[in-house]
Amino acid sequence: MIEAVGLTKRYGDKTAVYNLSFQVRPGSVTGFLGPNGSGKSTTMRMILGLDNPSSGQVTIGGYPYRKLPNAPRQVGALLDAKAVHGGRTARNHLLSLAQLSGIPDRRVDEVLGVVGLQDVARKRSKGFSLGMGQRLGIAAALLGDPQVLLFDEPVNGLDPEGILWVRNLMKSLAAEGRTVFVSSHLMSEMALTADHLIVIGRGQLLADMSVQDFIAANSAGFARVRTPDTEPQLREKLSTALAEAGGHVLPEQDGALRVTGLPLPRISDIAHETDVRLWELSPHQASLEEAYMRMTQGAVDYRSTVDQKAGLQQPLPPGAQPQMPVPGQGQPGWYAPPPPQQGGQPFAMPQGQPGQPAQPSGPPQGPYGAPVAPAAAPNPYAQPAPAAPAVDTTKPKDAR
Numbered sequence: 119m120i121e122a123v124g125l126t127k128r129y130g131d132k133t134a135v136y137n138l139s140f141q142v143r144p145g146s147v148t149g150f151l152g153p154n155g156s157g158k159s160t161t162m163r164m165i166l167g168l169d170n171p172s173s174g175q176v177t178i179g180g181y182p183y184r185k186l187p188n189a190p191r192q193v194g195a196l197l198d199a200k201a202v203h204g205g206r207t208a209r210n211h212l213l214s215l216a217q218l219s220g221i222p223d224r225r226v227d228e229v230l231g232v233v234g235l236q237d238v239a240r241k242r243s244k245g246f247s248l249g250m251g252q253r254l255g256i257a258a259a260l261l262g263d264p265q266v267l268l269f270d271e272p273v274n275g276l277d278p279e280g281i282l283w284v285r286n287l288m289k290s291l292a293a294e295g296r297t298v299f300v301s302s303h304l305m306s307e308m309a310l311t312a313d314h315l316i317v318i319g320r321g322q323l324l325a326d327m328s329v330q331d332f333i334a335a336n337s338a339g340f341a342r343v344r345t346p347d348t349e350p351q352l353r354e355k356l357s358t359a360l361a362e363a364g365g366h367v368l369p370e371q372d373g374a375l376r377v378t379g380l381p382l383p384r385i386s387d388i389a390h391e392t393d394v395r396l397w398e399l400s401p402h403q404a405s406l407e408e409a410y411m412r413m414t415q416g417a418v419d420y421r422s423t424v425d426q427k428a429g430l431q432q433p434l435p436p437g438a439q440p441q442m443p444v445p446g447q448g449q450p451g452w453y454a455p456p457p458p459q460q461g462g463q464p465f466a467m468p469q470g471q472p473g474q475p476a477q478p479s480g481p482p483q484g485p486y487g488a489p490v491a492p493a494a495a496p497n498p499y500a501q502p503a504p505a506a507p508a509v510d511t512t513k514p515k516d517a518r
């Protein structure tokens with residue numbers, strides 16, 4: 119088990135991690151989520167003894183990493199896949215790691231097989247693609263057959279087959295009773311891989327709960343309602359009636375309506391009363407991505423702006439319609455419906471000073487129950503956000 123208690127890391131004026139306490143338990147995959155710069159890598163580095171906490175502590179099996187007996191046999195980690203000697207072959211890189219930790223040479227060939235690099239084992243790693251580098255980093259993490267594994271964005275650069283392989287690998291490692299702690303920005307992947315989530319924002323704990331609980335706590339389900347495409351006036355009629363009944367109605371890209379605030383039977387009754395035929399009425403659960411966006415939107419330091427294209431865009435071809443606004447696209451502050459029992463985000467960013475308890479109240483609500491981006495939410499930890507373009511999280515850190 120990994121246990122952090124009051125973990126804090128300051129770099130000069132910058133507080134990267136503040137008073138973080140959590141446990142990562144064996145037997146499940148624990149996802150570690152947070153916006154860019156929220157402190158995930160810093161936390162992982164402290165777990166691995168690569169950085170010293172300013173205060174607090176983090177232990178693995180009760181020991182700080184540096185005091186763990188034979189740590190490389192107990193803990194495997196992928197932090198930065200590019201941190202290899204590019205002039206060495208993949209096999210020699212792993213052999214040198216194995217020899218340092220008293221791991222037999224035959225284990226190197228085993229892990230090369232596990233990650234699918236056996237055919238390039240004798241090639242220098244500087245010629246490796248991003249995905250091959252990731253596989254080599256994963257091989258290094260598996261080398262000592264450790265009980266505790268940390269992976270920082272392991273699927274970066276992997277092809278779909280590789281992503282599926284990593285997903286199954288994480289799950290099988292956890293099923294063997296190991297502790298698996300994995301960070302990723304790919305929410306769809308996390309939803310399929312992780313059992314439990316630890317979410318941080320600006321260095322502080324936002325959530326520590328199962329994936330199911332996280333989604334339920336941060337977004338309500340919604341109904342998709344579709345009226346006949348051939349009769350657009352029915353759609354308008356139903357929208358008005360649903361809104362009058364207290365529902366929140368948003369258009370979906372395919373012409374359906376997304377309705378929150380009304381139970382399905384009520385929507386059906388309203389459609390019947392207003393004499394509107396339905397082609398679809400279906401219940402939906404918000405995705406992990408939507409729940410995550412809702413929770414963390416107040417803790418994002420690097421936010422993109424709409425590209426105005428300086429008037430350079432081509433005029434629409436004759437007859438073409440401008441795109442219909444779609445929930446979550448180009449609508450700042452719209453993420454997923456809030457959970458009804460909470461009336462909003464239950465895990466708002468702490469508004470107080472360090473050391474003071476977080477305020478449980480959610481951010482101000484906008485139309486459709488969506489929280490309005492806090493205009494001047496005091497953040498005692500962040501530096502002023504640089505006027506930088508959005509960070510492309512699909513690229514590895516060293517390629518951004």
Ligand SMILES: Nc1ncnc2c1ncn2[C@@H]1O[C@H](COP(=O)(O)OP(=O)(O)OP(=O)(O)O)[C@@H](O)[C@H]1O
Binds near residue numbers: 156515
């Ligand atoms: N060595 C350092 N010196 C100064 N500041 C640092 C250092 N390492 C990290 N930071 C700062 O600490 C904060 C947390 O960074 P960290 O890399 O841990 O975030 P992250 O959650 O891993 O981000 P990302 O998702 O972009 O990888 C950032 O503001 C970063 O600039």
